[in-house]
Amino acid sequence: MALIQFIRATLDEAGLTSTPIVAGVGGLSTRETIDLAKAAAKAGADAGMVILPAYYAASLNTDSQQVVQYYIEICEASPIPLLLYNFPANAGGQDMPSAVISEIINKAPNLCGVKLTCGGSIAKLVRLTAEIQGNPKINGARIFPFLLLDGLIADLTPWMQCGGHGTVSGIPNFAPAASMRLWELLNTKSLTAEETTECTRLQAILSNADVAAVPGGIRAMKFALNKLHGYGVAPRKPLLPLKESEGEAFMDILREMIDLEAEYTKN
Secondary structure, eight states: OHHHHHHHHHHHHTTOTTOOOEEEOOOSSHHHHHHHHHHHHHHTOSEEEEEOOGGGHHHHTTOHHHHHHHHHHHHHHOSSOEEEEEOGGGTTTOOOOHHHHHHHHHHOTTEEEEEEOSTTHHHHHHHHHHHHHHOTHHHHTSSSOOEEEESOSTTHHHHHHTTOOEEOOSGGGTOHHHHHHHHHHHTOSSOOHHHHHHHHHHHHHHHHHHHHHHHHHHHHHHHHHHHHHOOOOOOSTTSOOOOHHHHHHHHHHHHHHHHHHHHHHOO
16 A cells, blocks of 8 residues: 555656556455455555466366456455456466456456456457457446456567557566557557568567566566666565576576667667
8 A cells, every 4th residue: 555655646746647556456365355456446546457366276267157256246346447367377377268258347347457468368359359349338338448458568569450458568667668669659550661660670679578578577577677777686575586697697688678778768
């Protein structure tokens, strides 16, 4: 709550009063997740993001209706809109199929979007986009259009081409200017030949960095942000900082992306 309050105050002081805060509120039970959503709302968060409880992965996998009911109940009780976060690697291997996600979308009007950090995410996006386009009630029941977010920047170009709305990626922490330039180009209706080449190059370099960053996880991100911007190198325990040799090997992989970012920030 203190972190959310600080971020809200900092944004407001900078004149960014309309910039929303999305808080991770996924707990290990329905009751805990609801409590976290209420606490986040009280602290100033505009929405919450909920990953499945990893502790119950084996039991939840035996009956998908448990997953559907989980999201229905937390959405009904949450004072802020929630996003469904499908991230098998951090949820005990639980990977929600598009049919389950679609059922939740239809039964939980307070679900405002999904973030898919999973294998086959583009295929799921195609199916969910078709479901939303074919069922006007989905957006008719919501204040804002339902959001379809990628969890990686590695495939942002095809994601946008298939009806997605954007990404929540770790890579812009390292290369914000390059990432925003890619985003600008992907939202330009008609690109020149030069811009098309630039877009392809940006996507390729950022994708290569993303492929390295995902398995490295938060430990690698902390190391890189420490080297690039002086942020603390230690991740949240029980995670431990990367060994210097491991971190430097990761930095070598990011070199092309770091040089790319320098191009877009030199002025």
